Amino acid sequence: MTTSTAAAATTEKTAYAHEHAPRLAMSERVPEFYRAMLRLEAAAAKDVDPTLYHLIKIRASQVNHCAFCIDMHTKDALAEGETVERIVQLSAWEESRHFYTERELAALALTESVTVLTDGFVPDEVYAQAAAHFDETELARVIAAIVTINAWNRIGVTTRMTPGHYTPRSA
16 A cells, blocks of 8 residues: 555545434423432432442443443543543453452442342342442442432433433533
8 A cells, every 4th residue: 555545545534333313302301300310310429439430330331231321421430530441441340350449349249230130139249248348328329329320321221312422521
């Protein structure tokens, strides 16, 4: 390939797949519900370490395949100082344990158990591990964070919120 051919190839625009439009704007159709979700989010975030909160939100969103929430919470985490490496490894956190603290690992295990519920319940050993790293109030707050992001994920995947357009808030 000549230099001019290589330059032409790099300036061509890549044709990506068509971006789908959202199905429904919940904030417009049921504003009282949407405002209640925002209040729930604020209550769930209260007194939870922001780094841990982002890990919970990103991991639950990965499990739930909520592209909008993955986009949003990854951008927020990066804007607040999280590393690319820890975010990239989050999808394989069990094999990448050395990137996370024991406390974060306990919260991630609990996040997956609450999010998936394939056995119909959160296993005692997962709950006990989380309880060993968080006092009861902290554990309740972690559970609230997990429940809240799961609710947002269900809204996002059902209404097909479109990822890629979110701009993180200032850190």
